[in-house]
Amino acid sequence: MTGDSCIAGIPGRAGPTNRLAAAVEGIDFLRRSPRAAGGPGSHKEWLHFVVHGDGVDVLVNFSIVDDTRADHAASRELPRIVVLVRDRTWDGAIELFADGECEIDGQRIHLRYGDNRVEFRDGVFFLHGKLRHRPVGFDLVLTPLVVPAPCNNIRLELDRRPINWMVMPRLLASGSVRIGARTHVFDAAPAYHDHNWGHFQWGGDFAWEWGFALPVARANPWSLVYVRLSNRARTRCFKQGFFLWHGETVARVFREADMTVSLAGLLRTGSLFKLPGVMNVIDPGCDSDVPRFVECRAEGSGDSAEFRFEADDVAQVCIPNDTDDDGLTIINEVSGRMVARGSVGGRRLALDGPGMFEFVRGA
Amino acid sequence: MAPDQFQDFLGRSLGLLAREKPSVYARLCTLLDGMVLSLRIDAASVLVTFKPGATVAGGDSSAAAVRVQSDRRAILDVIDGKSTLEQAVLDDRIELLGSVADLVRFHDGLRMYLNGAVRAPGFAVLLDDYLAEGPNLGTAHAASTGGR
Numbered sequence: 001m002t003g004d005s006c007i008a009g010i011p012g013r014a015g016p017t018n019r020l021a022a023a024v025e026g027i028d029f030l031r032r033s034p035r036a037a038g039g040p041g042s043h044k045e046w047l048h049f050v051v052h053g054d055g056v057d058v059l060v061n062f063s064i065v066d067d068t069r070a071d072h073a074a075s076r077e078l079p080r081i082v083v084l085v086r087d088r089t090w091d092g093a094i095e096l097f098a099d100g101e102c103e104i105d106g107q108r109i110h111l112r113y114g115d116n117r118v119e120f121r122d123g124v125f126f127l128h129g130k131l132r133h134r135p136v137g138f139d140l141v142l143t144p145l146v147v148p149a150p151c152n153n154i155r156l157e158l159d160r161r162p163i164n165w166m167v168m169p170r171l172l173a174s175g176s177v178r179i180g181a182r183t184h185v186f187d188a189a190p191a192y193h194d195h196n197w198g199h200f201q202w203g204g205d206f207a208w209e210w211g212f213a214l215p216v217a218r219a220n221p222w223s224l225v226y227v228r229l230s231n232r233a234r235t236r237c238f239k240q241g242f243f244l245w246h247g248e249t250v251a252r253v254f255r256e257a258d259m260t261v262s263l264a265g266l267l268r269t270g271s272l273f274k275l276p277g278v279m280n281v282i283d284p285g286c287d288s289d290v291p292r293f294v295e296c297r298a299e300g301s302g303d304s305a306e307f308r309f310e311a312d313d314v315a316q317v318c319i320p321n322d323t324d325d326d327g328l329t330i331i332n333e334v335s336g337r338m339v340a341r342g343s344v345g346g347r348r349l350a351l352d353g354p355g356m357f358e359f360v361r362g363a
Numbered sequence: 364m365a366p367d368q369f370q371d372f373l374g375r376s377l378g379l380l381a382r383e384k385p386s387v388y389a390r391l392c393t394l395l396d397g398m399v400l401s402l403r404i405d406a407a408s409v410l411v412t413f414k415p416g417a418t419v420a421g422g423d424s425s426a427a428a429v430r431v432q433s434d435r436r437a438i439l440d441v442i443d444g445k446s447t448l449e450q451a452v453l454d455d456r457i458e459l460l461g462s463v464a465d466l467v468r469f470h471d472g473l474r475m476y477l478n479g480a481v482r483a484p485g486f487a488v489l490l491d492d493y494l495a496e497g498p499n500l501g502t503a504h505a506a507s508t509g510g511r
Binding site for chain 2: 067069078095096098132133271273274276277278279280281282284318320325326
């Protein structure tokens with residue numbers, strides 16, 4: 001079987017089907033904050049991409065959020081990019097851009113922040129970037145392989161406005177990433193994308209665990225996403241889900257009582273890469289409460305599935321709370337490997353491959 | 364880099380903190396009220412005096428409660444996570460002089476200042492300017508505010 005073949009509903013490398021491209025255009029477009037038009041503030045929106053290459057992980061996150069400081073222009077938005085790369089070690093940066101450096105089009109995916117841009121055109125995502133102060137650059141084309149799934153009206157804080165999430169866990173990435181003197185070339189590497197928008201405040205009473213895994217074998221039709229939302233202390237789980245795609249489409253969603261989740265062990269690393277770098281002074285040390293393993297079992301209506309994610313390494317994106325002047329919310333970006341097994345709709349689930357999880361924690 | 368560039372950076376950063384995160388600036392001034400801070404970074408010497416609601420450039424050097432001596436490379440290595448603050452002090456790359464009580468207060472103030480810095484969008488541009496003016500160290504990713 002060649003890499004160009006269409007396998008079990010997964011389109012070939014030549015490009016996405018028109019149906020897939022239309023599905024992406026129909027849901028994956030910038031919403032923008034309603035504040036300038038008199039709507040509520042605290043809007044946050046981001047486009048998240050992860051690519052797994054041979055010995056390299058790449059995370060790129062374009063965001064635009066309302067400037068919520070009380071004494072600042074009510075219509076101001078802050079465009080940022082977060083880039084995390086990992087080959088021998090972690091590298092990356094958070095960069096913020098001035099209005100004059102940016103082009104941001106609503107109703108489609110077209111953002112340019114300085115030398116960084118993301119665009120959905122002709123059925124594929126173009127990602128290009130170059131960090132200002134780190135020797136990191138990327139030039140990637142991501143081809144969607146699965147239909148995006150909307151998850152609307154998710155309440156992170158029970159008394160607040162909801163957020164929305166669009167997830168598209170499987171794309172093919174081609175192109176290159178430069179880290180220092182090393183250039184990693186990607187040819188149909190597995191990739192992930194999601195898009196979030198809505199209203200919430202960092203520091204609010206919420207935490208999330210979220211992750212995905214993709215099979216190493218291109219012919220494997222399965223892809224997997226897991227999510228669990230809780231209060232900040234993680235004593236109450238508000239919502240949990242275990243999504244399985246088979247081919248282009250969602251094959252099964254396990255929710256709430258269908259699932260049993262356990263976190264085991266603690267990931268320990270000799271050092272801990274943090275963004276922004278100054279967090280090494282504000283919040284020093286390399287301890288985290290990232291679990292070594294996440295195990296999930298789910299069953300219902302004759303289907304059953306289980307996975308075990310083993311964390312390998314972690315980097316932290318540290319976000320100042322909106323709710324106070326000295327608290328932080330830590331997003332632990334954890335690379336690792338997953339094995340999943342099960343039976344869904346009479347089809348055997350077998351997935352073994354790389355994944356990335358996020359564990360959001362208060363600090 | 365000219366000796367006055369660090370002084371310019373520090374002065375601008377405190378002004379920016381006062382404008383962009385006035386609540387943090389006010390708390391910082393209260394925390395360090397009465398303290399004279401002496402900073403010597405490479406060839407640049409700066410005195411800062413903290414008063415209620417304000418910081419003043421200058422002061423009586425002999426009255427400095429905390430003296431900090433270091434160089435640009437050591438500061439950026441700490442910010443980049445290549446060295447912890449504690450290790451840089453133990454290695455004498457950052458020298459801190461003062462009573463234990465004043466050093467603890469200074470450390471609390473440093474963390475408060477940085478917590479304000481990561482919440483003030485203008486710091487990214489300020490740090491970009493500072494890094495651009497200095498020798499090309501090629502490693503700093505300090506020019507970030509936190510967020511996503």
